[in-house]
Amino acid sequence: MTNTELFATCWTTAGDTSPLEPDQRSPVDFRTRVEAASAAGFSGAGFLYVDLLEAEQTxxxxxxxxxxxxxGITRWETELLTDWWPDAPTRKVSDEQRTGMLRLIEALAGHDLKIGPDESGNPWDRERWAEEFARLAGQTADVGARLAIEFLPWSNLPTIGDGLALVEAAGHPAGGLIIDNWHIERAGTSHDEVAACPVERIVGVELSDADATVVGTFVEDTVFNRRLCGQGDFDLRGLIAALRQAGWTGPWGVEILSSTYRKLPVAEAARQAYESAKAILDS
Known part of the structure; x- marks a missing residue:
């Protein structure tokens, strides 16, 4: 039987906030988010590091x-570590966050640590990045989890091929990719390329939908205009088939960000996200 287990990524239960807010903290309490995800049917959930720190205090x-x-939340992840690479402008702050994230992952049996690429457009050295990625992957493995980098069309790792090249150069078995279908579609990546990705390098998958036309910048479009699965123009079924061909069996993350979605009560938002993704996976 095909696995259709679903995972509520960070922004799916974060409520009225976004990656573009100066203060990205969720206004929704940790318990409320977990209960909403569980009630909707999700078996996993994601959280910003800052939200986990607040939950620990509470x-x-x-x-x-x-x-x-x-x-019944058996899998959880934290995000998003940036400036982890050599010579990053805020590397000292990033290292402090890295230590804190790894501490919580170990204490709470987290599944993965999600990190981002460089969105600055500055020159970068793949060999030095690979060395640091391998070191971070080793640290993540030491606390029982995996390291996952998300490639972004506007970053120094714009495609699945670029992300995979870094991960393979690093060569650590705990390192891999987050494959977000929004980024696949906007980068123009073929489903054949997705199907050819080694399954051992896939740490997580994220599903959403959107209109064919980008509104504003890539960043604005991904934050303000995502749609529930099946409500946009993306070929979700084709992408899911390609991932299954690669050997991915789940769980399937759902990441919905939009100016309308985040205004919903978190329980209703989680329900809509779950039901829309489940319908696509079951079809």
Whole structure:
């Protein structure tokens, strides 16, 4: 039987906030988010690091463990570590965040640490990046998790091929990719290329939908205009078939960001995200 287990990524339950806000913290309490994800049918959930720190202050590590366990959330991830590469402008702050993220992953049995590429447009050295990626992957493996980098069409890693080249150069078994179908579609990546991705290099998958036309910049479009699965123009079924051909069996992440979606009560937002993605996966 095909696995259709679903995972609510960070922004799917974050409520009225976004990656473009000066303060990205979710206005929704950790317990409320976990309960909403579970009630909708999700078995996993994602959180910003800053939201996990707030949850720790409120509930403590034991309380957080109990909330996850009581709601059947068996997989969770934290994001988004940036400036982890050599000579990054805020590397000192990034290293502090890295230490904190790894601490929480180990304490709460997290599944993966999600990191981002460089969106600055500055020159970069793939060999030095690969060395640092391998080091971070090793640190993540030491706490029982995997390291996942998300390629972005406007970054120094714009395609799945670019992301895979970095991961393969690093060569650490704990390192891999987050494959977000929005980024696949906007970069013009073929489904054949997705199907050819080694499954051992896929750490996570994220599904959403959108209109064929980009409104504004790529960043603005991805933050303000995503749609629920099946409500846009993306070939989600084709992408899912390509991932299954690659050997991916799930879980399937759902990442919905839009100016209208984030205004919904979190329980209703989670329900709509789950049901729309499940319908596509089951079809």
């Amino acid at each position: 509930y403590g590590l034991n309380g957080m463990r109990a909330i996850l366990a009581d709601n």
